[in-house]
Structure formats: structure tokens, C-alpha cells
Amino acid sequence: MYQVGTLVKxxxxxxxxxxxxxxxxLQEIVHKHNYLTDEAMVEVAKxxxxxxxxxxxxxxxxxxxxxxxKGKYVIRVCKTITCSMKGKTDIIHILEDILKIKVxxxxxxxxxxxxxxxxxxxxxxxxxxxxxxxxYTELTPEKVTDIIKGYMRK
Amino acid sequence: MKNKGxxxxxxxxxxxxxxxxxxxxxxxxxxxxxxxxxxSGLKGRGGAGFPTGLKWKYTAAEKETxxxxxxxxxxxxxxxxxxxxxxxxxxxKVYGGMLIAGKAIGAQTGIVYLRGEYRYLxxxxxxxxxxxxxxxxxxxxxxxxxxxxxxxxxxxxEESALxxxxxxxxxxxxxxxxxPTTSGVxxxxxxxxxxxxxxxxxxxxxHGAEKFVQLGxxxxxxxxxxxxxxxxxxxxxxxxxxxxxxxxxVDEFGDGDTKAVQVGGASGFCVPxxxxxxxxxxxxxxxTGGSMKLFNSSRSMYNVLHNYLDFxxxxxxxxxxxxxxxxxxxxxxxxxxxxxxxxxxxxNELVKLADTMKIAxxxxxxxxxxxxxKSIVGNFREEIIY
Numbered sequence: 001m002y003q004v005g006t007l008v009k010x011x012x013x014x015x016x017x018x019x020x021x022x023x024x025x026l027q028e029i030v031h032k033h034n035y036l037t038d039e040a041m042v043e044v045a046k047x048x049x050x051x052x053x054x055x056x057x058x059x060x061x062x063x064x065x066x067x068x069x070k071g072k073y074v075i076r077v078c079k080t081i082t083c084s085m086k087g088k089t090d091i092i093h094i095l096e097d098i099l100k101i102k103v104x105x106x107x108x109x110x111x112x113x114x115x116x117x118x119x120x121x122x123x124x125x126x127x128x129x130x131x132x133x134x135x136y137t138e139l140t141p142e143k144v145t146d147i148i149k150g151y152m153r154k
Numbered sequence: 155m156k157n158k159g160x161x162x163x164x165x166x167x168x169x170x171x172x173x174x175x176x177x178x179x180x181x182x183x184x185x186x187x188x189x190x191x192x193x194s195g196l197k198g199r200g201g202a203g204f205p206t207g208l209k210w211k212y213t214a215a216e217k218e219t220x221x222x223x224x225x226x227x228x229x230x231x232x233x234x235x236x237x238x239x240x241x242x243x244x245x246x247k248v249y250g251g252m253l254i255a256g257k258a259i260g261a262q263t264g265i266v267y268l269r270g271e272y273r274y275l276x277x278x279x280x281x282x283x284x285x286x287x288x289x290x291x292x293x294x295x296x297x298x299x300x301x302x303x304x305x306x307x308x309x310x311x312e313e314s315a316l317x318x319x320x321x322x323x324x325x326x327x328x329x330x331x332x333x334p335t336t337s338g339v340x341x342x343x344x345x346x347x348x349x350x351x352x353x354x355x356x357x358x359x360x361h362g363a364e365k366f367v368q369l370g371x372x373x374x375x376x377x378x379x380x381x382x383x384x385x386x387x388x389x390x391x392x393x394x395x396x397x398x399x400x401x402x403x404v405d406e407f408g409d410g411d412t413k414a415v416q417v418g419g420a421s422g423f424c425v426p427x428x429x430x431x432x433x434x435x436x437x438x439x440x441x442t443g444g445s446m447k448l449f450n451s452s453r454s455m456y457n458v459l460h461n462y463l464d465f466x467x468x469x470x471x472x473x474x475x476x477x478x479x480x481x482x483x484x485x486x487x488x489x490x491x492x493x494x495x496x497x498x499x500x501x502n503e504l505v506k507l508a509d510t511m512k513i514a515x516x517x518x519x520x521x522x523x524x525x526x527x528k529s530i531v532g533n534f535r536e537e538i539i540y
Contacts, residue, residue, distance in 0.1 A: 020340075022322035027270075027303055061324040061471075063306035064270045080232045081420075081461045082383045082447065118308060118465055120271045121235040123383035123447070124390045133273045 008043040017048050026065050035066035071106045071113040073151055076130040080119035086126040094141040098148050160402040161395040163377035165357045172246050173289055175360045179254055180293050187258040193363035195375035200348030201443030209345055212335035213259040216343035221261035223252050224346040227268045230308040231419035233445030236379040237349040238272050239391045245279050249286045251352025253297050259345050264299040267316050270306045308469035312517050313346045326473045327517035350379055371397035374436030385409050385450040401430040411450040419445035420462040421522035426533040455534035462526050477520025480511040498539045501531055
């Protein structure tokens with residue numbers, strides 16, 4: 001477990017302690033540690049001198065600022081119309097098979113989380129997914145299997 | 155109606171000597187820049203289509219010393235991916251457009267609000283920003299650009315929600331007025347422009363308003379970048395002159411069996427085959443931020459509508475009741491009709507609800523849910539019921 005207090009102080013030094021600093025701080029915590037723990041949100045509130053409810057209220061508004069446990073690699077499968085037309089369901093099935101989890105779940109070793117997401121801007125190369133920040137496009141069950149196996153070896 | 159047909163254009167991605175253009179701009183007056191953009195007839199390329207020159211003129215007229223240029227790169231409309239491609243390929247023109255806007259309105263700071271889904275682009279964009287900064291410093295400009303990231307909320311593409319997000323809050327749209335030109339981000343006068351609008355402004359500075367006016371129609375000047383997807387053999391990004399009929403578009407991009415084109419994404423309009431010839435793509439017909447989705451006869455329009463409503467129900471910020479409840483009820487409503495739990499005339503009640511949302515919802519999200527809903531239900535009623 002990381003030292004949440006130290007990290008939040010570092011990030012507050014980097015981004016400032018104003019209200020406008022909140023999003024960059026929360027984004028970097030998620031970037032480094034996959035999701036926001038209650039403890040992290042309380043620390044941010046203390047550091048910025050705002051209520052923890054304000055921090056939670058803001059974080060919970062944004063899909064990518066997860067406030068529940070997420071794995072090291074969050075796989076977001078686009079479910080919007082073009083990806084849906086071009087085989088999103090097959091991609092979900094193969095991911096569920098490989099990872100042995102359902103959509104919305106995290107693997108017991110906390111390596112992978114599988115979620116669905118709205119349009120990620122790759123409709124011309126559907127179906128597409130994001131793994132953390134990286135987009136993967138024009139997927140087939142074979143291609144997505146190779147990609148996940150690559151991540152498993154990391 | 156007479157229209158222009160399909161003409162491919164190369165302005166947005168055209169390679170230009172950015173330094174030469176910016177040196178020219180350096181010698182121009184703010185009023186001269188605003189006049190140039192007014193003369194071009196450029197309207198915002200994000201979808202809403204507000205005249206860019208007017209936006210700059212109003213912001214320039216404000217007496218505040220601190221003003222902002224915001225580049226809206228929170229491209230989230232289903233079926234739109236042009237801004238990602240523009241940022242990826244010609245970010246120097248985006249930065250250039252921001253600088254030009256800054257000079258026009260009297261702002262020293264520009265903020266790019268980039269959607270979280272495009273975060274992978276950030277390292278590259280920052281390197282390119284360094285090069286840009288070096289170049290404008292040599293010319294003598296004093297302008298600073300910074301990046302702010304989104305975190306997966308479609309609503310933050312709405313200008314006032316985007317400001318709230320930059321300020322570190324929930325991305326909930328504000329009441330208007332005041333408009334951003336008076337009170338935008340950090341309550342300062344702000345010109346917020348779409349990525350493509352800024353690039354187009356730079357190209358107008360490069361080639362002159364006259365050349366731009368020659369393209370397009372009276373209501374829709376110029377060309378724009380279209381994001382083409384769905385049932386098409388050639389998905390991708392295409393820059394086309396405005397003013398063509400949907401039929402011309404389908405002739406070029408269709409697979410021979412196109413039954414409908416959704417113009418403008420989930421918040422746009424569905425054009426059925428029988429209206430392809432009479433419908434112009436532009437502000438005089440169906441306006442679009444560039445999203446063009448083609449559906450062939452193998453697709454169920456019920457599934458399309460269901461997908462859109464599911465999208466809106468999730469992305470509604472929940473602040474105002476017409477949108478929060480309306481999106482959910484429209485979604486549940488078409489499910490009930492499909493299952494036969496209610497009579498098909500229930501669709502008429504749902505259309506009334508969509509009309510109410512248009513009047514009563516606080517922002518563009520709730521107001522435009524009815525566009526897709528009514529145009530799909532209106533043209534493909536049997537597919538929704540059976």
C-alpha cells in the first residue's frame with residue numbers, strides 16, 4: 001500500500017491547493033493507483049481545505065475517477081452504436097473468458113478490471129477498447145487475446 | 155433545391171508555414187482579426203454553429219483585463235473523432251488558432267480541455283506545444299497555453315459544464331445568461347471554441363476570408379471535417395465542402411444498401427432514405443458537428459435508438475429533472491412498446507415527453523435528446539414497435 005498522505009502532499013505541492021487543483025490531483029492519484037480510496041479522498045480534502053463530501057461529490061461525477069476498487073489495468077470496452085454494430089459483444093465474451101470475470105468485476109489478483117464505456121472516438125476503427133490510457137482498435141477475438149496476454153506477461 | 159454536390163477539400167490538414175501566418179497576424183489589429191473571421195461567415199464546428207466572429211467580437215468588447223481562450227477538445231459525441239485526428243496531425247494549427255483568438259479578444263491565456271479518452275495523445279501534444287511556444291516567442295507574442303484533462307464525462311463538452319470542470323467541480327452546466335463571452339471560466343470573459351473552429355480560423359488568416367466564402371452556401375460557409383462510420387466501405391475522416399445533399403454523401407460513402415444516415419451523432423437527426431435527396435447537410439438542413447453514421451437495411455433502428463437513449467440516460471448529469479427523468483423514461487418507454495406491455499400509441503406520449511425536454515431541460519444535452527428520438531420514431535415507427 002502506498003503512503004497516501006505523502007503522495008497527496010506531493011501532488012498538492014505540484015498542482016497547488018486551490019479548488020482548480022482538485023481534478024489534476026485526483027486524476028494523478030487514479031493514474032498512479034488505479035482508483036481513489038476513501039482515505040485518499042479524505043487526505044485531498046484536508047490538503048485543499050474543503051470537505052470530503054466535496055471531493056467525493058466531484059470524483060463520483062466523473063466515470064474515469066473511480067471510487068471503488070479497480071485493477072492495475074482497467075479495460076474499457078466501447079459499447080456505443082458503431083462498436084456495438086461491429087462486434088463489441090464478441091470482444092466482451094472473449095475478455096470475460098480470458099480474465100474469468102464479468103463486466104464490472106476485477107480479477108482476484110487485482111491486475112484487470114473490465115468495464116463498458118461510452119463512445120471513445122474510434123468509430124471508424126470499431127470495435128475499440130481502452131486499456132488505461134491506450135486505445136486498441138479494429139479488434140477481433142484473436143487480436144484482443146494477444147493484447148491481453150501481452151499485459152499478463154508485464 | 156439546388157445544391158453543391160460532394161467536393162473534397164484540403165484545408166484543415168493542409169501543410170502551411172505557420173510562422174509566416176502568425177507573423178502576418180502579429181501585425182494585424184484585434185479588430186482586423188475579428189472582421190476577417192466575421193467576413194468569412196465561419197460558424198462553430200463543434201455542432202452548435204454559433205458565428206465565431208461574433209463570439210470573438212463580444213468577448214473583445216468586455217472591459218476585463220483577464221480573459222481566456224478555451225479550446226474545447228472534449229469531443230464526446232458518438233460518431234465524432236475528427237478533433238482527435240486534427241490534434242494528432244496538426245496540433246500547431248490548433249495552438250495557432252488559440253493564439254489568434256487570444257489576440258482578437260485580448261487574452262494572454264489559453265486552456266485546452268482534452269477529453270480523458272485522448273490522454274494517450276498528451277505527451278506528444280506537449281512536445282509540439284514546446285516547439286510552438288519557441289516559435290511565437292521569436293515573433294514576439296506573449297501567450298501561454300495549458301492543458302486540462304477531462305475524466306470521461308460527455309456533458310463536459312457543454313461549454314459551461316466544461317468551465318465547471320476546469321474549476322475543479324462537478325461538470326454541471328450553468329444557467330445562461332450570463333454567457334461565456336461575459337462570464338466564462340473563473341467568471342472571466344471567455345471565448346470557447348471547438349478544435350476544428352480554431353484551425354479553420356487559422357486557415358482563414360492564411361488564405362483570406364474571400365477564399366473561404368467561395369466554399370459552401372450562404373448559411374453554411376466553408377468546408378468541414380466529417381467523421382464517417384457505420385455501414386460504409388470507407389470509414390474515416392473526410393474534409394468536404396458544406397452544402398451537399400445527404401444523397402451525394404451516400405453515393406460516395408454508402409455500401410449500396412444505406413437505409414438511414416444519422417447526422418450529428420446521438421444528439422443529431424436521423425435522415426431516412428426517402429429524404430436523402432431533399433436534405434442538405436449544413437445549417438439550412440441538418441446541422442452537424444461532423445458525425446455521420448450510415449446504417450444499412452440489416453440494422454434495427456430500434457437497437458440504434460435504444461443505444462442512443464442508454465447513452466443519454468448514463469451521460470445526463472442529473473441536475474435538472476426533465477433530462478434526468480426524461481432520458482430514463484424514454485428508454486424504458488421504448489422497451490415497453492417493444493415488449494408489447496403498452497400499446498403502440500404510447501409512442502405518442504413519449505414524443506410529447508421529448509418535446510417537453512426540448513423546452514424544459516437546462517442545457518443542450520436534454521434539449522437535443524428529442525432530435526434523434528423523434529426522427530427515428532417518426533421515420534421508423536414499425537421498427538420500434540415490431
